Amino acid sequence: MRHQCNGDVARTTEQTTGGVVACAPPSLRTLSLAFPNPHSGDAVTLCKTLLKINPRNPRMLRSASDSSRPFHALLLFLLRWAAVELAFGEEGFCSASLFTTDSNSQPLYWKVTNPTLSPTHLQDLPGFTRSVYKRDHALIAPESHVFSPLPDWINTLGAYLISPAMGAHFTMYLAKMQENSKSGLPPKDVERFVFVIQGSAVLSNNSGISHKLPVDSYAYLPANVEHTLKCDKTATLIIFERRYVILEDHYPEQIIGSTDKQPLLETPGEVFELRKLLPTSAPYDFNIHIMDFQPGEYLNVKEVHYNQHGLLLLEGQGIYRLGDSWYPIQAGDAIWMAPFVPQWYAALGKTRSRYLLYKDVNRNPL
Numbered sequence: 001m002r003h004q005c006n007g008d009v010a011r012t013t014e015q016t017t018g019g020v021v022a023c024a025p026p027s028l029r030t031l032s033l034a035f036p037n038p039h040s041g042d043a044v045t046l047c048k049t050l051l052k053i054n055p056r057n058p059r060m061l062r063s064a065s066d067s068s069r070p071f072h073a074l075l076l077f078l079l080r081w082a083a084v085e086l087a088f089g090e091e092g093f094c095s096a097s098l099f100t101t102d103s104n105s106q107p108l109y110w111k112v113t114n115p116t117l118s119p120t121h122l123q124d125l126p127g128f129t130r131s132v133y134k135r136d137h138a139l140i141a142p143e144s145h146v147f148s149p150l151p152d153w154i155n156t157l158g159a160y161l162i163s164p165a166m167g168a169h170f171t172m173y174l175a176k177m178q179e180n181s182k183s184g185l186p187p188k189d190v191e192r193f194v195f196v197i198q199g200s201a202v203l204s205n206n207s208g209i210s211h212k213l214p215v216d217s218y219a220y221l222p223a224n225v226e227h228t229l230k231c232d233k234t235a236t237l238i239i240f241e242r243r244y245v246i247l248e249d250h251y252p253e254q255i256i257g258s259t260d261k262q263p264l265l266e267t268p269g270e271v272f273e274l275r276k277l278l279p280t281s282a283p284y285d286f287n288i289h290i291m292d293f294q295p296g297e298y299l300n301v302k303e304v305h306y307n308q309h310g311l312l313l314l315e316g317q318g319i320y321r322l323g324d325s326w327y328p329i330q331a332g333d334a335i336w337m338a339p340f341v342p343q344w345y346a347a348l349g350k351t352r353s354r355y356l357l358y359k360d361v362n363r364n365p366l
Contacts, residue, residue, distance in 0.1 A: 108215050109197045109314050111331035113236055116317075119143040130327075136338040137322040138166055139329070150175060152184025161334040162310045168336055170242035170286070170358065172310040177201060177237065183229035191244045191252070192221045193278075193288060195356060197314070199235030203256070204228050211256050218277055218288070220255040238312050238356065242286060245363050250283040259290050271297050286360045293318070293353040298346035306365045309337035309357055316353030319346045 122128055122143050131144040140161045150158035155178040162172035175183075177199070186192050194203075195218040203219050204210045206226040213219060213229075221227050223244040229237075244252075255278060262275040273292040278284050293316070302321075317330045321344040322337065328348075329335070337343055347353035 107198070109331075112197050112312070112314055113332070115142050115332035116330055119145075130333075132325070132327070133166065134323065134325075135167070136341040137325075137343075138162070138336040139320075139322070139327050140334040140336075142332045145174070147174075147176065150184065153177075153182065154184075155179065155181035156183070161312075162336045166336060167338055168308060168310070169360070170240055170308070170310060172238070172240050172312075172334065172336075172358065175237040175239055177229070177231035177235045179231075179233060181231045181235075183227075185226070186221075186223075186241050187243075189223045189243055190241050191223045191285075193240040193286075193358075194219045194221070194229065195238045195277075195288070197236045197238055199231065199233060201229045201231045201235045201237065204230070205254065213256075214258075216260065217256070217258040219257075220252070220278055220284075222252045222254060225254060240286070240288070240310060240358050242360075245285045247282055247285070247363070252283040255279075262290070270300055272299070280361070282362050284361070285363050286358060289357040289359060291355055291357060293345070293347035295347055295349055295351065295353075299344050302342060302344045304340055304342050306339045307359050307361070308339055309335070309343070309359055311335040311337070311358070312356045314354045314356055316347060316351050317349045318353050319348060320344070 117130075119142055129144050130139065130141040132139045145159040145161075147157040147159045150156045150173075153175070157176045157178075158173050160171060160173040162168050162170065164171070177183075194201075194213070196213045196215050198215060200212060200214045202210050202212050204227065205221075211219070257277060259275060259277070262277060265274045265276060267274050271293075275290040277288040277290065278286070280287065295316075311334065313329055313331050313333050313335075315331050317328070320327045320329050320335060321342065322335070323341050345353075
């Protein structure tokens, strides 16, 4: 592919790994080799440094003296790279900042608390929300989250995404722990599952043993087990709670784990990757699944079953069918699925989709 350049800028057929053919003076061709990827952190850092010279009016570069022209040409060349980064973000959305880095350099699950379509993007659309509540399902998008102090917690705000008020037999809520925060206990006979999305927390129980819970780790606390979660800085947790359904002679135990320590399980007839965070044995009346889909993958089975679900999309984007409705969803969206609602998912975009899924198990629906 040949690109025609004007003036004293050389013709070039060199193509960067980002798929962009750039016009550059001969002295800058070595730069294109040094920074072949316009998304690289080195190229962006250098461009930021150069921009400090005149961050408000790069057009003044055109009036520069001849002696400094090669340097200014270098800056303009890098600015073109940054413009490409802006126009063609990795996930297909416009970037919120001119200088952004590859999403792979961001912390795990960062899109849950920093969604691509964030509440600030909808400020000029009064009354608009993607959230939907129906008899047999609900989609709760980040722009609809309402945070308030959590009862019995210290320095912690919570947003309930799913609760019995909508027909669920469990609660699912976000907990934003601030500096020097501390958890409260769930009500009597209520079990709790905690999954860390951002930051870290320390879990302590009445035996005096403490466990640090970083991102992607979790804890299951059986009903009526004394425990506390503490956070010195900040942390965001997704928490599931439900009243434990007793099964005679079966007693669940406290579990501490992390997603990456759990084995991949077979999924006959399906292509997604599955991990289960809790044992499948009878003492446990629900489980938490982590399901991964590569772009273009989808559920083969259009599921209809008696189990309820609570879902949080941790990464990626896709389309979820719920009943007769089809919803585009992104990381940070939460979904409630009532018993027997038809459900189906397909992953879109350019990156992996991962969601966390609550499912009641091991109990007779009667």
